[in-house]
Amino acid sequence: MSKELPAPIPRLTVITLGVRDIRASIAFYDSLGFSRRLKVTGEAVAFFDTGGPVLGLFPWDQLADDARLPDQPRPTTFRGVTLAWNCASREEVDTVLAFALQKGATLLKAAHETDYGGYSGYFADPDGHPWEVAVAPGVEVGDDRRVHLAE
Known part of the structure; x- marks a missing residue:
C-alpha cells in the first residue's frame, strides 16, 4: 500500500486556445486590449495578460498533437x-459586447437579464471560442x- 501524497496547491494558470490562424488570433486579442507578453515566442505561441490566468494561443493542430489528441x-x-469577461455594470457588458463585435467577434447571444439576477451576452472569437x-x-x-467572489 502506497503512502498518500500531500495535496499540491491548486492553480489555474494558463488557458490555451487552439487557433487556425495564429497571426489573425494574435491581432484579434491584441485589439481587444489584452497585453501580449513573451513576444520572443514570435508566432509559435502567444501569451496574453488577462489580469487572472494567462490566455495562450497555439496553432490548433500543434496543440492537439502536444496533448496527444486527434486534430x-x-x-x-x-x-x-x-x-468569461466579467464586468462591473450592465452598461459595461453592453460596451464590451459592442467593442468585441467591432474587433471581429461574432454575436452569439445579445445581452439580456438572467434568471439569477445578472445581465449577460455571448460573443465568439474568430475560431468560435465562446x-x-x-x-x-x-x-x-x-x-x-x-x-472576487462572495463567500
Missing part, C-alpha cells in the same frame, strides 16, 4: 467550455482586474 474532426458545435460577458450578483471585478 480531426474539428468541432463545429459547442465544445463544453466558455470563457466568451460570456456578464455582470452577476456576488461576483465583483476589482481594480486589480481580478474577479
Whole structure:
C-alpha cells in the first residue's frame, strides 16, 4: 500500500486556445486590449495578460498533437467550455459586447437579464471560442482586474 501524497496547491494558470490562424488570433486579442507578453515566442505561441490566468494561443493542430489528441474532426458545435469577461455594470457588458463585435467577434447571444439576477451576452472569437460577458450578483471585478467572489 502506497503512502498518500500531500495535496499540491491548486492553480489555474494558463488557458490555451487552439487557433487556425495564429497571426489573425494574435491581432484579434491584441485589439481587444489584452497585453501580449513573451513576444520572443514570435508566432509559435502567444501569451496574453488577462489580469487572472494567462490566455495562450497555439496553432490548433500543434496543440492537439502536444496533448496527444486527434486534430480531426474539428468541432463545429459547442465544445463544453466558455470563457468569461466579467464586468462591473450592465452598461459595461453592453460596451464590451459592442467593442468585441467591432474587433471581429461574432454575436452569439445579445445581452439580456438572467434568471439569477445578472445581465449577460455571448460573443465568439474568430475560431468560435465562446466568451460570456456578464455582470452577476456576488461576483465583483476589482481594480486589480481580478474577479472576487462572495463567500
